Amino acid sequence: MLSQTRRIVIKVGSSLVTNQGKGLDHAALARWAAQIAALKQMDKEIVLVSSGAIAEGMQRLGWDTRPTALYELQAAAAVGQMGLAQAYASGFSQYGLQTAQVLLTHEDLSNRKRYLNARSTLTALLKLNIIPIINENDTVATDEIRFGDNDTLAALVTNLIEADALVILTDQAGLYTSDPRKDPAAKLLPEVHAGDPALEKMAGGVGSTISRGGMQTKVIAAKRAARSGADTIVASGHEENILIRLSNDESIGTRFLAKVPVLAARKQWLADYLQVKGYVTLDRGAIKALIADGKSLLPIGVVGVDGEFERGETVSCLDEEGREIARGLINYSAIETQKILRRASTEIEAILGYVDEPELIHRNNLVLL
Numbered sequence: 001m002l003s004q005t006r007r008i009v010i011k012v013g014s015s016l017v018t019n020q021g022k023g024l025d026h027a028a029l030a031r032w033a034a035q036i037a038a039l040k041q042m043d044k045e046i047v048l049v050s051s052g053a054i055a056e057g058m059q060r061l062g063w064d065t066r067p068t069a070l071y072e073l074q075a076a077a078a079v080g081q082m083g084l085a086q087a088y089a090s091g092f093s094q095y096g097l098q099t100a101q102v103l104l105t106h107e108d109l110s111n112r113k114r115y116l117n118a119r120s121t122l123t124a125l126l127k128l129n130i131i132p133i134i135n136e137n138d139t140v141a142t143d144e145i146r147f148g149d150n151d152t153l154a155a156l157v158t159n160l161i162e163a164d165a166l167v168i169l170t171d172q173a174g175l176y177t178s179d180p181r182k183d184p185a186a187k188l189l190p191e192v193h194a195g196d197p198a199l200e201k202m203a204g205g206v207g208s209t210i211s212r213g214g215m216q217t218k219v220i221a222a223k224r225a226a227r228s229g230a231d232t233i234v235a236s237g238h239e240e241n242i243l244i245r246l247s248n249d250e251s252i253g254t255r256f257l258a259k260v261p262v263l264a265a266r267k268q269w270l271a272d273y274l275q276v277k278g279y280v281t282l283d284r285g286a287i288k289a290l291i292a293d294g295k296s297l298l299p300i301g302v303v304g305v306d307g308e309f310e311r312g313e314t315v316s317c318l319d320e321e322g323r324e325i326a327r328g329l330i331n332y333s334a335i336e337t338q339k340i341l342r343r344a345s346t347e348i349e350a351i352l353g354y355v356d357e358p359e360l361i362h363r364n365n366l367v368l369l
Contacts, residue, residue, distance in 0.1 A: 001165075001246050002233075002247045006044055007045040007047075007164050008045070008166075009047045009157050009161070009167070010036070010048050010167045011048075011049040011050075011150055011151060011169065012048070012169050013051050013169065013170045014051040014054075016032075016237040017029055017055075022059050023056050023058075023060070024052055024055070026091075030094075032048075032243075033095065034094075035242070035243040036131065037092065037095035038243075039247055040129075044247070047131070048131060048132065048133050049153055050088070050133055050134070051135070052135075053076075053084045055080065056083040057080030060083065061076060061079060081101070084101075097130075100132050101133050102121065102122065102134045103134075104137055104153065105136065112310065112312030112329070113310060113312040115312055116312040118160060122157075122161050126161075134154075134157055135150065136150060136153050151168055151217040151221040152221055152224065154166055154168065155220075155222070155232075158225040159224065162228060162364065163230050165231050165232070166221070166232040168222075168233070169236070170215075170218065170235075171238065172234075172236060173235065174253035175202060176189065177202055178202060189202075190251055190255065191255045191257065193257050194226035194256035194258055194259075200220065218234045225256075225258070226256065229258050229260050229261045231256060232256040232258075233252075233254070233256070276314050276327060277308070277313040277315060278316070278334055279317075280302050280306075280315055280317055280360070281304035281320060282302060282303065282320075282325070283301050283302075283303050286298070289301065290317070290325070291325070291368060296359040296360075296361060297360045297366065298344075299340040299343055299348065299360045300343060300345070302337065302341040302360060303320070303342065305334055308334050309334045311336075311356065313330060314330075315330045315361070325369060326369055328361040328365045328366030328367065331356050331357040331361065332352075332360060337360065340360075345358040
């Protein structure tokens, strides 16, 4: 199922990384590290979304029952994140791989500027061959902005980095026609279309007392991931060498098919769903670089700026006759763009005192019209 994919987001649930909520299962984490190291040998880029921080914090604090008070959850997460990060760093170091801890909130991905910052950080880590270990930032999140479960977080990260696939590993074999714990006639569905309204009705409730998610959150996560064109696989993490077998195209669990490929989905999102906040006028050289060469937009090719926009907002790219040729997410504000237009990317830091990106609009964040 994954042989043709390169960038994969893998989510492992609490039941797969903890000893029934009694702290981390270090042997299990070592097995995940071994499998992901094998995927890296297949030249795949991996982002790991891992639960377990609160369970580890509960164990360190001597709590037997998951708290309901937000401040207690935040305290458990703060304590547990230390152990989770240490355990993964130790596990992956056995294979010469480095890890990075990335904590996110919903606000980080809904704010355009922070969205680009998070995207740039994760992209940089992948280029450096580092494995990002992502979790919700429970220590600062509130009820209003929490993802609520790591299935949703994994789907949003899949969209963020334009991953080819999302793999959600759980203690269930996949999506059944009905709850197999209640209906012995329930059948496993090997392949479905993400976003099919009937799927949510088939999904049951929360499967364990440790996790916050259930099959329903996984079905919704698959629907979210499909918006950027990524397929999702939901399978049992208790299957031996599950990740390697999936990478060898063995049919395990349920595959949620996206209706459109990754690139087409993102281009449609950029072209049709984002509100234009400003305009930049390009010279002929920049237009050729975009259209003929498939390059990013550099500040040296911009001859004019119009509108008030911030980093991460959508701008329209015009030719000198005012015709729109492209639009995309810009890496600098209108004021910053005005200062660096007609200048080489190597001059950005000297002019602004810092550099966010060498490109004004990266080609991955730009669609030709």
